[in-house]
Amino acid sequence: MKLRLHPIYLLFVLLVWSACQPQPQQTKGFELEEKTVAELQAMMENGTHTAVSICQLYIDRINAIDQGENGLHAVIELNPDALMIAAELDKERAEGKIRGPLHGIPIMIKDNINTGDNMETTAGSLALVDSEIEKDAFIVSKLRASGAILLGKTNLSEWANFRSERSSSGWSGRGRQTRNPYAMDRSPCGSSSGSGVAVSANLCAITIGTETNGSIVCPSSLNGVVGIKPTVGLWSRSGIIPISKTQDTAGPMGRTLTDATILLGALVGSDSDDEMTNDSAAVTYQDYTQFLDINGLEGKRIGIFRGPMGLHEGVDAIMEQSFAAMKEAGAILVDSVELGEMHYLGNAEYELLLYEFKDGLNAYLAGLREDFPFKTIEDLIAYNNENKELEMPYFQQEIFELAQTKGELTDEAYQEALALCQKISRTDGIDLAIEKHNLDAIVAPTGDPAWVIDQINGDNYRISSSSMPAMAGYPNITVPAGNVQGLPIGISFFSTAYTEAELLSIAYGFEQKTKARIVPKLLPTLELP
Template sequence: MIPPWRRLVFYGCIASAQLQFPSLLDATIDDLRGGLDAGAFSSVDLVNAYIGRISDASSLNAVTELNPKALEIAAEVDRERAQGKVRGPLHGIPILIKNNIASVENNNTAGSLALLGATSRDAFVVTRLRAAGAVILGKAGLSQWANFRSSNSSNGWSAHGGQVYGAYVQNQDPSGSSSGCGVAAALGLAAVCIGTETDGSIASPAQRNGVVGIKPSVGLTSRDLVIPISEHQDTIGPLAATVKSAAYVLQAIAGQDPNDNYTSAIPNSIPTLPDYVAACQEDALSDARLGVPSNVLELFLEFDASRQVEVDAFTSALDTMRRAGAEVVENTNFTELNAWANSSAEGVVLRADFVTNLASYLSKLTSNPNNITSLADVSRFTKTVAPGPEEFPSRNTATWDQALDPQSGFGNTDPRFFPFLQENLFLGGEGGLLGALERHQLDAIVLPTSFAPGFAAIVGAPLVTLPLGFYPANTPRVMNRRGNLVDTAPNVPFGLSFLGRRFDEAKLIGFAFAFEQLTKVRGTVKPFLIPATEIRRGDL
């Protein structure tokens, strides 16, 4: 195949080389690597193009801050390339990071004015990206505090960053909490975006913006200097236009870090982690044994019958997998599904972890202008120091109020915490995802993405989501709980997820890649707003 950055155009009997740069809406890391390696364009050209695209799509608020040193960093990696030093496949590739992951050139606020101006060193995953030669382009918008503040806010809203809007429908709910990352990946505002997930915060915005999301096992990627919710469920992963592009980034950021002891559980430490890029094989579904927990489909449809569109597309997808050589095993049910549906354990675990883990993060700041040292300080700031900009009480603090309640709130060192954690591990283990995988000797569980994240979240298991379809033209327009964003409507995307055992990312990536190559759903419907700026060589 002729690379997209170069074609031979014939004029009569004369052949002349004409550069045709990849459209950044769909450009993969392989496309960009090819152009950079061939000298068709530079990293500086790429950064300028992405900055232009971010400006083109500024009405969607996907990007909160640009890195003021992005062009300087790009020029440096271009000089390295010119000298024959290429650090790897991400050398010169611009990447956005969610605004709860620390980088020295930008604010790191979780969308709160309470942390505006606070500083720290780079997060471990940012250090890894820089070491790989990537250019940190800026910070992507998110649901404030990673959707861990209000019971009545909207996905993608932050006091620091504004309201992020989805890519496919005007005023679309972008889903959360990695809202800006989903939109940025959908519109080609960076090559890849790094998000975080506690329960659904990579998977959900990825599916609602028609892109790929990899939610790694807890402990595969370090949470060092990432504003936390829960040490037991938080994880860091990529959102990208394609499975392979996401795999490149996961390869760069995975690995052990002494500042996050959960990473010591990685079975194979660097440099012998699985090759996630090599896992992208078109025949990966051949001989795969995939389980479908039918009781999960029934439960979610009972709760929300409008998801039948997603289930119908999912059923067709299972036939595609069978034709690719997979064995699809029906009724691999989660034995404690009803107990899971009625359990409050996850909420208790998250609130207790947040009280403890947030204080730990805040203690590591090198400057802290508002002297925020605890969740109680954050709550006080939000309610009394900046209630107008923080939109309190219109957007309440119900989650914090529960966590700080003197009777029922406690940190994760309190003896009351342990039974709730054990309940979580049982409901997601023997009674849920991990039990089903073992009982039926499965390689993975497959589910519509709308139904999937919670089962992986409570046991720290991995999930890979990719595009499955779009809501059809006759879909009723439904608003979100706050009434300010479109939740479902014609052209809103939805996805399919592969879930597996802890540290089984390579296997799931292979399944997702094979399905992606068979279906190529992305691109069949275009975003409602497409940035006009494309790559232009600086010397042209």
Template sequence: MITNAPKTCLRMPRCHGIEIEECSIPQLQDYLSKAAFTSKELVQCYLRRIELVNPYVKAVIETNPDALDIADKLDKERKNGHIRTLLHGIPFIVKDNIATKDKMQTTAGCAALAGTIVPGDARIITLLREAGAVLLGKANLSEFASMRASYYAEGYSSRGGQNRNPYNLAHHPGGSSSGSASSLASNMCAFSIGTETDGSIMFPADRNAVIGLKPTVGLTSTMGVIPESPSMDTIGPFGRSVEDATIVLDIIHERRATIDTHIDRLVSISVQNSCPGLYTSWLSKKDALKGARFGIPWKRVWERASKNATKGLEYDSLMELIEKIEKAGALVIKVNFPSAEEIVSPGGWDWEFGDGKTGSRLSEFQVVRTEFYRNLRSYLSGLEENKIHLLEDVVAYNVQHTAKEGGVPRTHPAWPTGQDNFDKCLESKDWPEDMYLKALEYIRRKSRDEGIDAALRLEGDNLDGLLVPLQADGGVACSVAAKAGYPMITVPVGINNIGVPFGIGIIQTAFNEHLLVRYGSAIEDLVGRQMVPRFLNLEADNHPYVGTPPEKALLL
């Protein structure tokens, strides 16, 4: 059921008399440079917007009590002729698993970590502060980045409650960077930052009609981020446009010759495809599509989308877009991941699928749960005022406070299966090292050499990108990019029959973000601007679940 929201309660406040709803970073910067309003006034406007809209969307866990003071200092710098970057005085929101050494918490949405003190800002926060961006608040998320359960309410955390999709609040905004995307879509900030292991930037961006740009693993620093799987974890921007996301990427990227973590010692990533100049220099219009060459991975990707009866409108719309891309002068051909039957589940996103079956010891989940257990222990050891030292402590806390935390199955409506994925992670602590290394080598090889890189090769040269659906295929293409640690961008295309946005993704090989920028902005120009959130079903109070419900789970 879809019902309309009363628009008056959700009207975007004007900033010093100026309409700033859907304003881009360059537009806001232009207003600031002309003294149409100050950064402090801009922050006040966004804070008022959060007060009005967040009670319904629950995208923001907490706001920064120092935001106005920070903005005031930046205004004084501007008055004295010092403008740091295009982000000078621009407010942003960051996911709550990214450490900030200030008066806000860093908890991954988990009450067990409330009150802990991080040793310092995450590297990404340092870069953004130095660029002059104003940290406005912490975004809600699927608790512990969707790591704790196999069937759960997407976008829910014990600290933030149920984050909702501003286009239709009866549906989830995607996870796990749900609040980062939905806060931007709701005009609570000018840009936002999320993290991804597998789909956690792509899906929320796709379902909120914003741009999500997931960099190659290693291009942006994850220092100071509550880890999930360092071999797959990355940080990326959400923007209203490819240009906005790219402006942020120019600030936060820090290319290294190789990924400097032990987990990539098996397969090094080449950086021969270096980006000349700034990423923003690669922004383009639709005429850049003339002469471009794209592949559409068919087997188990577009093939599944074509047969997905519930996603017919999305598939048809994406096919129409591909026709427009071809009419703009691009070549689009069917290709395949050679390893598709081994690592792409025919039933949709399934990180336990590997070696052609679910539950394989060669699956992505084997890698993730091993790395999560080990690296969470390392992260927790660096916190102050902390009584939580191991994953076992988190599990025990959730059981002790199960009425609020859902540590026991069927005791909390957001977590019908309790914390069953945490339980599986605990099993990995005693595994032999070679079991983990074998799984890591397998998913890397099958998703890179026998996956994306093979699909990109055409007549001795590489295609300009792989075009993929984000939702109509069940999320499987996105998962291949995640296993590989390769970059991806999503561009909004339309709204489906339940009022939720959808888009198209582009996948490239390692460190080819500049090509994602070039062709993402070209497709964005071809598609045109999408509609703003309608806030349908404003009074929704359901829990929108994801995952496969267990046969005997009693939903509360």
């Protein structure tokens, strides 16, 4: 006997079932969606909007789609003074004072960058709450001087993803799990997870991330935005919670290369507290937008690094389409360029980072207020052990524990690791390839399609081209190149030290040729055919 259900009952069951399913975030036609810096400036100039109203719109959007249990969790803290600062900048505008292209533009920065204001600087760790920073990082002081509005701080992989080898990108004790705006059960990559998500999801105009190895370019790629990892020394690192004095740098992330480039030039400058900036004064520019050439690919010799290819057919297909687009735009491609003997590297980079992390972090902690309880990495290890439920519910702190065993930077083991990393990445790597093939840049896929978040087993990535430019301290720019089943894929352009101008020209030519960015829909999970 067949059971027959009344159609009204069936409709009721269907409605209940639908209500229980994860729902896409409703953005209700956000007024500032995909608005560029130039478009925001035009709004303020013609009176359509003020800096205050623009900030308020972004704040409302953050409250609507970022906060709460089902939110993106890209923003770790809003600046309580943002609207007051915006009002002051509106007053300046009314008086005819415009500081530059960033005047009144809301920007967010990663929560490992010091701000001497009413916000915290914690690297995502609960241990650093109430550390009471008194002084802005050098780049933050430059940011304020430019007229930009510091809207808030972004979540990150705790300690910039240098606490556990089994971490989940975008998770921190303070900010919890950041989610990818294309499919919210997928990873945003890290460590600049919140910065990538915030700008991609239109929570602000531009963001700042930091990178030691991949932490700008990977979240840019997975979140469908542009990321510029500058030459180490182009931007000061003073006032940024460190991992590596040889590899660390902050950099801009934006929905367009133009927006990111505007920010790039605004924050350059020599800083007496960062000796790496000493060499940059003669080779940097206050305005890098002058190098954004729509014909930037024409006549350029670009070497294809296929090392990260062959691991995903969808990524490979996008790369081949990208290479074809470059050739069509006049680029001369040199195929299968080799980049050093990576197998000789062994654990040298890891060894170098462990030494530099202990040295740099201990120095940073020692500079906090006198009565702050955590002055060494050993203190942090003890804190995490005492607060396991909050700080280590999913993964541990084995990187901290390894770093604690290391000695001074005068140790022979450190000096050997440093020399080997620089030889393989620079002398026998990027420098050799550029000179041997007379290249203007090297191109490679940036990374994988976003993987499903797994806080128990950690990240599941296989594709990366960031290590060589990261170890060398050389510039690396990623721009959207396409998507696999709706998940963004980025393409990276890198070269030797202080070649930002040349790389920007090439990357801009590619961006304008392909226009591959897609706007995220904040889907709860990936919609597969």
